[in-house]
Amino acid sequence: MTKVPVEFTLNTREQNEFVETGSTLLSALRDRLGLYGTKAGCHQGTCGACTVIIDGEPHLSCLTLAERCQGKDVTTLEGLAPAGALHPLQQAFMDGFAAQCGFCTPGMILAAKCLLDRNPDPTRDEVVDAISGNICRCTGYEPIIAAILTAAQGMRKPARKRA
Amino acid sequence: MSVTLSAAKQARLVPAVQAKGGRIIAGGTLIVADLNYGADSVALITLDRLGFDKIAVKGGKVTLGAMVTMAAVARDRRLKFLHPVANSIGGPAVRAMATIGGNLFAPAPYGDMTAALLTLDAEITLHDGKATRKLPIETFLAQRRKLQKHCVVSISFAAPSAGTFHYVKVVRRKPVSASVVTIAAVIPQKAGKIKDARIALGAMAANAIRARKAEAALEGRKLGNDIIATAAKLIAAEASPADDAYATAWYRREIAPVHFVRLLAA
Amino acid sequence: MTRKRGRGMAAVNYPTGMNLGGDPSQALIHATTTGSFVVTLSSVDLGQGLKTVMAQICAETLGVPTDNVIIDTADTDTGPHCMGTFASRGTHRIGNAIIMAAKEARAVMLEVAAEELEVDAGDLVTDGAGAIHVKGSPQKSISIFNVALAAHFKHGKSISGRGIFLQPRSYPEPETGKMTPATCYAHACTVAEVEVDTETGEVAVLSLKSAYEVGRALNPRMVEQQIIGGAWMGISHALYETTEPYYPDRAHGPVDFNQYLMPGPGDLPEFANVVIERPAADGPFGAKGVGEMTANSPIPAIANAIFDAVGVRVDSLPITPEKVLRGIRALNA
Amino acid sequence: MEYRKDYFTGTQTQDLTEVGVTRQRSDVLGHVTGKTQYYADRQFAGLLHLKMVRSPHHHARIKSIDVAKALKVPGVVRILTAKDVPQNIYTILCLIQVEPNDEPVLAFDKVRFKGEQIVAVLAESEAAARDAAAKVKIVYEVLPAVFDVEEALKPGAPLVNEYHGRNYFTYEGHHCRRVRYGDVERAFAKADHVVEEMYQSSPIEHAPTETTGCIVVPDQNDRYTCYSNTQALYFTLDNTALILNSPFQKLRLVGGTVGGGFGGKVDVITEPIAFLAAMLTKRPVKYEYSREEEMQVSSPRAAERIYIKDGLMKDGRITARKVTLYVDAGAYSRHSPYGTTKAAAHMPGPYTIPNVWVDCHCVYTNRTPSSAMRGFGVTIGDFALEVQMDKLARLIGMDPMEFRILNAYRDGDMKAHQKQVEGAALVECVQAAADLARWPLCDRSKTASSLKREV
CATH class of the missing domain: 3.90.1170.50 (Aldehyde oxidase/xanthine dehydrogenase, a/b hammerhead)
Structure with a gap:
C-alpha cells in the first residue's frame, strides 16, 4: 500500500495525515483518526450514515477518497459544536425523541445542518429533501423532520431579536 | 488490490492513462462504490485541476463542464429548467458529488440528467488524446462503452425556450429513488404547431433513449389532449426496459404513457 | 388523472415474551457507597431504549430518582444471564427481574435506615427524591447517601438484590396444540386511509389512526417512538419491502438501500395515536411488550383500504404498484 | 399521542413517580454527539x-x-x-x-x-x-433446487437438508405444528357461508x-x-x-x-x-x-403462504376457522421451528371461534434461511387474518369494526390452544380507533366490553 500525504481542515483544525491511496475519507476518519461519530452503514453511498460536511456541502465519506480532501474543510459530528455545548440541531433531536438506535443520527444531523446553513427557514418539503439520502430504520422519520423544523425555528429566533 | 490516484494536468493526457486501464474518477459515486465492493487494481485519474467545474451561459448556449455537480446545476439561477432534474438525483450528498460527466456513464436505472441532456440535443466535447471532438449526445450514448476511454470535457446545448422543457421522474420512494421511468421532453411550438419535439426516456433501456415515434406523432400538430394521447401510445415503442428491484419491464411500459400524458397535459 | 381514496381497518393482538415461555432474565443491583444504584444486566439495547426504561423501573421500585440509577450492561463476565432482546420480552422479563432485585435491595436499605433513625423499618417510606423518612413525619429523615455510607462503613451490610423472572416453559400437546404461549397480550387497532392512482397503481397512505393497548406506558415518549417507527415499518411491509421482489423467483434481489425499497421521508402519512392501559397482572407496573406489535395492524389496514378505494384485493405482500395496477386491469377486463 | 383514561378505569396504579412519565433517553446525548460506542467503534492493533x-x-x-x-x-x-x-x-x-x-x-x-x-x-x-x-x-x-413451499413438500422434490431427511421440520412426530379445537368440518357444513382464501408474503430484510x-x-x-x-x-x-x-x-x-x-x-x-x-x-x-x-445472506423474515377457510353465519359470528400455514424456512432451521409454533399459537387471531383447526408447516427450500424478525410468527398471519376479516364483513354487509367487536375475544373465553382469555382489550382498541377516525359505531358496539360477553 502506498501512502500519500493529505492536508485538510478537520473540525476547524489543520490535519496532516498520510493515507493509503484509494482509501476513503470514512476509513481515514474512523480507522486512523478514531472519529467514530461517522458511521459505516453500506460503503455504497446508499444509507447516508457516513455523511460529513465538505466545504459546506454534505458528502458521503464512504465514496470520497481521502486524498481528494487535500485543502478541503471537513466537518464531522464531533466538530458540530464546541466541547460541552450542543448545536441547536443536537438539542432538538434530543428534545424531540428523534433518535432510537442512534446509528443514523450523525448523518441526519449533518445533512440537516447543511440545509439550515443555506436555508434558515425551510419548508417541510425542503427538510424532507435534505434527509432524503439518509436511511433511518427506527423512527419513521417523522420525529426527525419535526426536530429539524424545531431547530430551524429556534435558530431563527435570536436573529430576529437582533433585527 | 492497489489503487493509485493522480490528477490530470491536461485533458489530452487522460486517454493514454485510460488506454493502460486507468479510469477517470469524477464525483466518485459510482467508481468508489465499485472499489468498495473490491474492484481490481486500478489507476484513477481525476479532472480536478482542469477547471471542468465551470458553467457557462452565453447567448442562450449553455456549456457545462464535465465536473459540474448536480448541486451546482441546482443552484444556478440561469439553469432553472434543469433544477427539477438535478434535484431528482440522489439525496443532497449525492448531488454534491455526482457530476454531469459521470452521469453520462451511469447505467439504468440511473442517468436521469443524461435523459434530460438527450432531449436538449446536447453536444459532448471530449478529448481522445489527439484532439478534442464533438459528438451529438445520441451518438455518444450509442458508443458509450468505447468512449469510456476518452475524456469528456464538457456538454453544451441551447437553453430551451421558456415553458418548452418538461421533466418527470417516477420513483418508488419519495422524494427520491432510482428511476422507474424518467421522461424528459422539449416541445417547441411555432405558429401554434409543434416543431422539433424531442422526447427522451430514462430507465427504459440500458441508457437514455429518444422516443422518436412519439416525437413524429407530435410533429407539426397542435398540442392538445388528442395528439398527446396518440403520442403516448408510441412512447415506449422503441424502449427495451429491464426488470429490476424497482419494477418490471411490463410495469415500465404500462405507466410510461400515463406519465407522458400527465407531463404534457399539465 | 384518477385518484381514489379508501379506508380500511385492522385489529390485532400480540403476545409478550418468548412463545411458550422458558425465557429467563436476571438482574443484580447494588448500591454504591454514596447511594447510587447499579443495575447489572447482560441485556441488549437495540435502540428501543431498554437502558432508560430499566433505570426507571429500578428507581420506581427502590423509591429513588431515575438519575440515581446506573445501568451496567452488557458484559457476560459481569452481567447475569439474559435470554436476549427479542419477542417483545425486554420490558416485561427484565423489568420483572429488576423489580425483584430492587425489592430485595430496598429492604436492606430500609433496614439500615431504620437502625440509623432508631425506628421500625416498616414505618419508613422513600420520598422519591433521595431521602427516607418516617411515614407521616418528614422531619425524621435520612438521606440515601448517608444510608449507603452507613451500610458500608458502619453496619457492614451490602445494599443489594438479586432478581430473576422466568415464565415456566409450556410444552404444547402434540395432538391438540394445547399450550400456554404467553401470559399477556398487547392490542392494537389501526384505521388507514389511502389514495390509489388508478392509472399507475401507486398507493399513498394518507393517514394511520391507531389505538394501542400497552398495559402501561412506562415512558410515554418512548412508547410513541415505537408506535410511529412501527407504523412506518408497517407501511413499508405493506407496500415496499422484500429481498425477493419476484418471489419465489430469486432474481433481482436488492443489495443496497437504493434497491431495497422502504418509504422515504416524503412518503409519510398523518399519524394519530391513542394509548389505552389495561395493566397486565404479571407485567412490571402492568407493562406489556409493544415494540413488535406496532408494525402489524397497519399492514392489513392498508390492504383493506386499497380494496375500499379501488375494489382490488392484493393478497400478497408487498402490495406493489404493479400488483395494484394488474388488479385494476383485471377488474376492467 | 393521546391517552384514553376512560377505559379500564380503576385498574391502573396511580401513585407512581418514575414510571408512567417520560424521562429523557439515557443514551441520547451520546447519539447526537456521535459518542455512543457501537461494537465497531474500537481499534485493535493487528486486527x-x-x-x-x-x-x-x-x-x-x-x-x-x-x-x-x-x-x-x-x-x-x-x-x-x-x-x-x-x-x-x-x-x-x-x-x-x-x-x-x-x-x-x-x-x-x-x-x-x-x-x-x-x-x-x-x-x-x-x-x-x-x-x-x-x-x-x-x-x-x-443440484436441482426447490423454491416453493408446496412444491418442496411434494414427493420427488429435491431434498434440501439431509439432517431432516425431508423438507419439513417434525413436531413430536407430526409433520407440522397443529392445533385442534372443536370440529371445523361440522361447523363448515352448518355455516351460512364458507370462505377460503390464500395469502402470501415475500421475504423481508431487517x-x-x-x-x-x-x-x-x-x-x-x-x-x-x-x-x-x-x-x-x-x-x-x-x-x-x-x-x-x-x-x-x-x-x-x-x-x-x-x-x-x-x-x-x-x-x-x-x-x-x-x-x-x-x-x-x-x-x-x-x-x-x-x-x-x-x-x-443474513436471515430475512420468512415468506409465508397461508390458507384460511372460515365458516361464517349471516349474523356475523365466525363458527369455524381452518388455517394451513407454510413458513418458508429456507435451507436451515435457525429460529423457524419456534416461529412456526408461535404462528400456530397465534391462530385464529384475537377472536373467539368455537371450532379451530391449524396446521403450521416449517418447510425447507433452497433459499436464504429465514429467522426471527419483529412480529415473528405473527406479522404475516395478522395480514392474512385481518384481510380475511375484511372480506367476511363485506360478504355479509357488516361494518368491519362491528364485525371485529362481535367476534373479539372477551375475558373468560376459551382460546383454540385451550387457554382462558385474561386481560383482553381488543374491543376497546377498536372502539378507540373508531373514535379517533370518526368511524361511526352502533350503540351495541359502543357499549361492548372486553370484560364480559354481552348476551
Missing part, C-alpha cells in the same frame, strides 16, 4: 479482517476446495474451512431442545442456498481478504442501519472477548462454546449497544467463526457483513 467465500449456487455438491492461490495473496494470514471447526454442525435453538443440528458453520459437502458460507479468509486488510476470497477455487456439481458483525480479541489467560452487536449475548456465547468445543468460561461477550436489530441479530453466524479465527491466529479478528451480505 485481521475476515471475508467469506460464498456459494454462487442455490443447491450444489462441493466437489473440491482449492485455497492454494488464495494463500499466496499478500496479506493473507490464514484460511479456514469446515475441517477447522470442531463441531461444525449446529442449530441455534439446541439450547431450547430444538433438534436436530442441521446447519454447518462452514459448508463442506453441499451448499443449500446461494450465499452460504464455505471458506473464511483472514487477512491484514479487507482488500486483501476480498482479493484472496475471489481466488479460492471451488468445484461444484449443481435492514438495520448497522450491519451484523463482531470483533473477537484474544485476552490474557487464554480468554477471548467478543465485541458484538448480537441481540442475545448468551445465545451467542453458549452456541459458540458448543461449536468450538470450548469451555464456556473462556468466552466473553460484550455488547448491548446496537444500531438496530429487529430480530436480525438473534442469529449466531458471525461470532463462532470469528472466535475460531482469533483462537487460531491469536490476533483480533473482525467479521462484519457487507450491506449486500446483510440483505441477501
Whole structure:
C-alpha cells in the first residue's frame, strides 16, 4: 500500500495525515483518526450514515477518497459544536425523541445542518429533501423532520431579536 | 488490490492513462462504490485541476463542464429548467458529488440528467488524446462503452425556450429513488404547431433513449389532449426496459404513457 | 388523472415474551457507597431504549430518582444471564427481574435506615427524591447517601438484590396444540386511509389512526417512538419491502438501500395515536411488550383500504404498484 | 399521542413517580454527539479482517476446495474451512431442545442456498481478504433446487437438508405444528357461508442501519472477548462454546449497544467463526457483513403462504376457522421451528371461534434461511387474518369494526390452544380507533366490553 500525504481542515483544525491511496475519507476518519461519530452503514453511498460536511456541502465519506480532501474543510459530528455545548440541531433531536438506535443520527444531523446553513427557514418539503439520502430504520422519520423544523425555528429566533 | 490516484494536468493526457486501464474518477459515486465492493487494481485519474467545474451561459448556449455537480446545476439561477432534474438525483450528498460527466456513464436505472441532456440535443466535447471532438449526445450514448476511454470535457446545448422543457421522474420512494421511468421532453411550438419535439426516456433501456415515434406523432400538430394521447401510445415503442428491484419491464411500459400524458397535459 | 381514496381497518393482538415461555432474565443491583444504584444486566439495547426504561423501573421500585440509577450492561463476565432482546420480552422479563432485585435491595436499605433513625423499618417510606423518612413525619429523615455510607462503613451490610423472572416453559400437546404461549397480550387497532392512482397503481397512505393497548406506558415518549417507527415499518411491509421482489423467483434481489425499497421521508402519512392501559397482572407496573406489535395492524389496514378505494384485493405482500395496477386491469377486463 | 383514561378505569396504579412519565433517553446525548460506542467503534492493533467465500449456487455438491492461490495473496494470514471447526454442525435453538443440528458453520459437502458460507479468509486488510476470497477455487456439481413451499413438500422434490431427511421440520412426530379445537368440518357444513382464501408474503430484510458483525480479541489467560452487536449475548456465547468445543468460561461477550436489530441479530453466524479465527491466529479478528451480505445472506423474515377457510353465519359470528400455514424456512432451521409454533399459537387471531383447526408447516427450500424478525410468527398471519376479516364483513354487509367487536375475544373465553382469555382489550382498541377516525359505531358496539360477553 502506498501512502500519500493529505492536508485538510478537520473540525476547524489543520490535519496532516498520510493515507493509503484509494482509501476513503470514512476509513481515514474512523480507522486512523478514531472519529467514530461517522458511521459505516453500506460503503455504497446508499444509507447516508457516513455523511460529513465538505466545504459546506454534505458528502458521503464512504465514496470520497481521502486524498481528494487535500485543502478541503471537513466537518464531522464531533466538530458540530464546541466541547460541552450542543448545536441547536443536537438539542432538538434530543428534545424531540428523534433518535432510537442512534446509528443514523450523525448523518441526519449533518445533512440537516447543511440545509439550515443555506436555508434558515425551510419548508417541510425542503427538510424532507435534505434527509432524503439518509436511511433511518427506527423512527419513521417523522420525529426527525419535526426536530429539524424545531431547530430551524429556534435558530431563527435570536436573529430576529437582533433585527 | 492497489489503487493509485493522480490528477490530470491536461485533458489530452487522460486517454493514454485510460488506454493502460486507468479510469477517470469524477464525483466518485459510482467508481468508489465499485472499489468498495473490491474492484481490481486500478489507476484513477481525476479532472480536478482542469477547471471542468465551470458553467457557462452565453447567448442562450449553455456549456457545462464535465465536473459540474448536480448541486451546482441546482443552484444556478440561469439553469432553472434543469433544477427539477438535478434535484431528482440522489439525496443532497449525492448531488454534491455526482457530476454531469459521470452521469453520462451511469447505467439504468440511473442517468436521469443524461435523459434530460438527450432531449436538449446536447453536444459532448471530449478529448481522445489527439484532439478534442464533438459528438451529438445520441451518438455518444450509442458508443458509450468505447468512449469510456476518452475524456469528456464538457456538454453544451441551447437553453430551451421558456415553458418548452418538461421533466418527470417516477420513483418508488419519495422524494427520491432510482428511476422507474424518467421522461424528459422539449416541445417547441411555432405558429401554434409543434416543431422539433424531442422526447427522451430514462430507465427504459440500458441508457437514455429518444422516443422518436412519439416525437413524429407530435410533429407539426397542435398540442392538445388528442395528439398527446396518440403520442403516448408510441412512447415506449422503441424502449427495451429491464426488470429490476424497482419494477418490471411490463410495469415500465404500462405507466410510461400515463406519465407522458400527465407531463404534457399539465 | 384518477385518484381514489379508501379506508380500511385492522385489529390485532400480540403476545409478550418468548412463545411458550422458558425465557429467563436476571438482574443484580447494588448500591454504591454514596447511594447510587447499579443495575447489572447482560441485556441488549437495540435502540428501543431498554437502558432508560430499566433505570426507571429500578428507581420506581427502590423509591429513588431515575438519575440515581446506573445501568451496567452488557458484559457476560459481569452481567447475569439474559435470554436476549427479542419477542417483545425486554420490558416485561427484565423489568420483572429488576423489580425483584430492587425489592430485595430496598429492604436492606430500609433496614439500615431504620437502625440509623432508631425506628421500625416498616414505618419508613422513600420520598422519591433521595431521602427516607418516617411515614407521616418528614422531619425524621435520612438521606440515601448517608444510608449507603452507613451500610458500608458502619453496619457492614451490602445494599443489594438479586432478581430473576422466568415464565415456566409450556410444552404444547402434540395432538391438540394445547399450550400456554404467553401470559399477556398487547392490542392494537389501526384505521388507514389511502389514495390509489388508478392509472399507475401507486398507493399513498394518507393517514394511520391507531389505538394501542400497552398495559402501561412506562415512558410515554418512548412508547410513541415505537408506535410511529412501527407504523412506518408497517407501511413499508405493506407496500415496499422484500429481498425477493419476484418471489419465489430469486432474481433481482436488492443489495443496497437504493434497491431495497422502504418509504422515504416524503412518503409519510398523518399519524394519530391513542394509548389505552389495561395493566397486565404479571407485567412490571402492568407493562406489556409493544415494540413488535406496532408494525402489524397497519399492514392489513392498508390492504383493506386499497380494496375500499379501488375494489382490488392484493393478497400478497408487498402490495406493489404493479400488483395494484394488474388488479385494476383485471377488474376492467 | 393521546391517552384514553376512560377505559379500564380503576385498574391502573396511580401513585407512581418514575414510571408512567417520560424521562429523557439515557443514551441520547451520546447519539447526537456521535459518542455512543457501537461494537465497531474500537481499534485493535493487528486486527485481521475476515471475508467469506460464498456459494454462487442455490443447491450444489462441493466437489473440491482449492485455497492454494488464495494463500499466496499478500496479506493473507490464514484460511479456514469446515475441517477447522470442531463441531461444525449446529442449530441455534439446541439450547431450547430444538433438534436436530442441521446447519454447518462452514459448508463442506453441499451448499443449500446461494450465499452460504464455505471458506473464511483472514487477512491484514479487507482488500486483501476480498482479493484472496475471489481466488479460492471451488468445484461444484449443481443440484436441482426447490423454491416453493408446496412444491418442496411434494414427493420427488429435491431434498434440501439431509439432517431432516425431508423438507419439513417434525413436531413430536407430526409433520407440522397443529392445533385442534372443536370440529371445523361440522361447523363448515352448518355455516351460512364458507370462505377460503390464500395469502402470501415475500421475504423481508431487517435492514438495520448497522450491519451484523463482531470483533473477537484474544485476552490474557487464554480468554477471548467478543465485541458484538448480537441481540442475545448468551445465545451467542453458549452456541459458540458448543461449536468450538470450548469451555464456556473462556468466552466473553460484550455488547448491548446496537444500531438496530429487529430480530436480525438473534442469529449466531458471525461470532463462532470469528472466535475460531482469533483462537487460531491469536490476533483480533473482525467479521462484519457487507450491506449486500446483510440483505441477501443474513436471515430475512420468512415468506409465508397461508390458507384460511372460515365458516361464517349471516349474523356475523365466525363458527369455524381452518388455517394451513407454510413458513418458508429456507435451507436451515435457525429460529423457524419456534416461529412456526408461535404462528400456530397465534391462530385464529384475537377472536373467539368455537371450532379451530391449524396446521403450521416449517418447510425447507433452497433459499436464504429465514429467522426471527419483529412480529415473528405473527406479522404475516395478522395480514392474512385481518384481510380475511375484511372480506367476511363485506360478504355479509357488516361494518368491519362491528364485525371485529362481535367476534373479539372477551375475558373468560376459551382460546383454540385451550387457554382462558385474561386481560383482553381488543374491543376497546377498536372502539378507540373508531373514535379517533370518526368511524361511526352502533350503540351495541359502543357499549361492548372486553370484560364480559354481552348476551
